Amino acid sequence: MSNVEKKLKELGIELPEPPQPAAAYVPAKATGNLVYTSGQDCRVNGKLKYKGKVGSDLSVEEGYDAARQVMINILAVLKAHIGNLDRIKQVVKVLGFVNSADGFVEQPYVINGASELLEEVLGEKGKHARSAIAANELPFHTPVEIEMIVEID
Numbered sequence: 001m002s003n004v005e006k007k008l009k010e011l012g013i014e015l016p017e018p019p020q021p022a023a024a025y026v027p028a029k030a031t032g033n034l035v036y037t038s039g040q041d042c043r044v045n046g047k048l049k050y051k052g053k054v055g056s057d058l059s060v061e062e063g064y065d066a067a068r069q070v071m072i073n074i075l076a077v078l079k080a081h082i083g084n085l086d087r088i089k090q091v092v093k094v095l096g097f098v099n100s101a102d103g104f105v106e107q108p109y110v111i112n113g114a115s116e117l118l119e120e121v122l123g124e125k126g127k128h129a130r131s132a133i134a135a136n137e138l139p140f141h142t143p144v145e146i147e148m149i150v151e152i153d
Helices: 003-010 060-082 107-126
Strands: 028-031 034-037 088-099 129-135 144-152
Touching: 003 060, 003 107, 028 060, 034 060, 060 088, 060 107, 060 144, 088 107, 107 129, 107 144
Parallel strands: 088 129
Antiparallel strands: 028 034, 034 144, 088 144
């Protein structure tokens, strides 16, 4: 078990099987020492943990939890792609989309659910550049979609 997985276990998190693509794409793609993940959502056992728009259907706290689940799924994708999460040298960029109700402007607080998990698990290596973008709709009514770029050893 990798050190990253031990840290996840300490937090009560067990990585799921990586989600299968919902369309014509691959979950992750490497070029050189960078790995790009495709957008992931907040599925648990194949079903969305939350559905709807943050700011009307969901609270900021529920959006935060959805973003945290998305990052767990991204880590599962990365583990399947690179074999050992200890190979992560640093998280370079996180791009988060929040399915936002009209007038909702707290996207950064929602995506903190993903960012703070990365810092808890990876420490300094988990600190990253980030964008938190409002979307008027996201696939399958997911409240959050996130993609990530990591540098690996």
